[in-house]
Amino acid sequence: MKLGQATIKDIARELNVSSSTVSRALKDYPGISDETKRKVKELAAKLNYRPNAIALSLRKSRSFTIGVIIPEVVHFFFSTVISGIEEVANSRGYNVILTQTNEKYDRERSSIETMLSNQIDGFLVSYSKETQDFDHFSNLLDQGYPIVFFDRVPQIPKAINVMVDDYRGAYDAVSHLIRQGYKRIIHLAGPKNLAISKERIRGYRDALTDHGIEVDESLIVECPLGTDTESRKITTEILKSDSVRPDAFFGNNDMAAVGAMLACKDAGLQIPNDVGIVGFSNWQFCSMIDPGLSSVAQPGFQMGAKATEILLDIIEKKLDPEQITESVTLPTELLIRKSSVRIKN
């Protein structure tokens, strides 16, 4: 019952022609009689013939498949990126094979192995929080495998990086808070080994400085996990401590920002009047909570789409990796909601 996928051979046998003829007829090669073409195509349709992509891959040493290595699928931003990847890959006739690392370095390495075994044509990578060295990627690049990194990008030779303007996103967010009159702004920062975290911290610092506020290092608090639970706890501690109370929070991500918001509410503080809050990523829930959470929107879909376009262009030799000397940086957009706009009296 199973199987029985018709092959070129089947068609050839039935029609008493050679497989080469069938192959050529199927792809409208010159030098095949219309009569033969017709017969071949008819039978192919009837037998529901479908080219065997595996055989093609073997023959061409090309799999028309790209591998995506991503920290987490259950993540608004990353899933949006995947959506962009899937869209472009699909429309250009490529398959997407997906692995998530769950933020584990080992998974990252083993994913690469499997994908290499599967002869994928190129990689799209956002590395894990655990990843500290990039030799596994450098090796691939040295061997000539196309890789495009997105969002979490390494600083290594030959890497092509697609990212958002984390620096400006943070700068805009913090500037906005300052303009609203907030002065002691806590930054709930991300893991320091991620370039994106560093950039956001840099944006935070520069915004303060440029507005004549001295940077107080103790206001930069790392939230390694980036969950609302973690940040809620951390924020509660901060609010309880003796130091001068902060009047605003800029979260490295929306979860952290929400955690801070909840902690503030717990402490009986009014948002936005007592405390202003801005997050990063513009997760769906930002507009659903009360008060709405201001946030820096990242173009996830475009990022995925752009990264995929570049990768496929390289694969198809439409683009020479050498040509791309600079990283691609996509703009962010600060979406202002109630959580950071003081109500005038």
Added chain:
Amino acid sequence: MKLGQATIKDIARELNVSSSTVSRALKDYPGISDETKRKVKELAAKLNYRPNAIALSLRKSRSFTIGVIIPEVVHFFFSTVISGIEEVANSRGYNVILTQTNEKYDRERSSIETMLSNQIDGFLVSYSKETQDFDHFSNLLDQGYPIVFFDRVPQIPKAINVMVDDYRGAYDAVSHLIRQGYKRIIHLAGPKNLAISKERIRGYRDALTDHGIEVDESLIVECPLGTDTESRKITTEILKSDSVRPDAFFGNNDMAAVGAMLACKDAGLQIPNDVGIVGFSNWQFCSMIDPGLSSVAQPGFQMGAKATEILLDIIEKKLDPEQITESVTLPTELLIRKSSVRIKN
């Protein structure tokens, strides 16, 4: 620079043995001298040999890849399912190739085509909202391709379905609302062609009936899109109309529930005292909004994991599809938060 992946042939040539010997040595076949094995393995390691999965697939007519067809990646529940799929597939040595249909019937069909071309070993499917007939799936089943459906499952012969107990989830949610004293409960329902929507409606009906409340059909309102915007609009209309004001909303999903919540707030109604609200799916944001949204939790990860286990067992013939006569139904859990618990006076 590129390529140069070592093959069995390369090793054989270098060692002056035949490729069969190398092949056998690599997999510790009996009847190969330890000496040869050692040399082969050494060289393989040195050359960084990696079996070519494509060649293997061709040879075995098995790709060790499963295809996942899903409506949306950017969706808390579905991304959770993907995570479960990825986890199990990965641990059992399978690749996951992913396509999203964006709720389009045509994409669903074309995804199947591509996957068939790619000789995938089996399908995991949750069909699109547009899908009305299931011939494309029936055909596959008739041809003997293994398919496991999850969440959005069809009622067709031979289909193996993994779903959550939508009926009971809805029943529990509505019963809870009734026990809290809510009487005019609106159900913001999903598209009627989805079995899951129907089941939830059935649960809604039975809960009312069992508690001696007559079902008022006008309280079952379809929200085809299931977005918060849509439901906010619909709810606003309802609240404005002359009919007796509802005192509770049971959403077919969390977005719909949030939309209702926002509309109620807009109308100056207190939640939960004036209006009680319960959603479905327990998206992350349920615990982050104010008041917390009660919701029926669906075990997405387990669903993905379970569906994948069944599929792989069938593929590996550990399981006969005929054996599975009933669908697998996973339990839901009602998580009660503030949005549906009336504060006693």
Added chain:
DNA sequence: TTGTAGGCGTTATCAG
């Protein structure tokens, strides 16, 4: 203990 030959499905090359 090892080698040879054929084949998985397709197509490029070289002959007719």
Added chain:
DNA sequence: CTGATAACGCCTACAA
């Protein structure tokens, strides 16, 4: 216009 052959990388009877 069409056919035969070889090759992509691997495995496995069958032979030696």
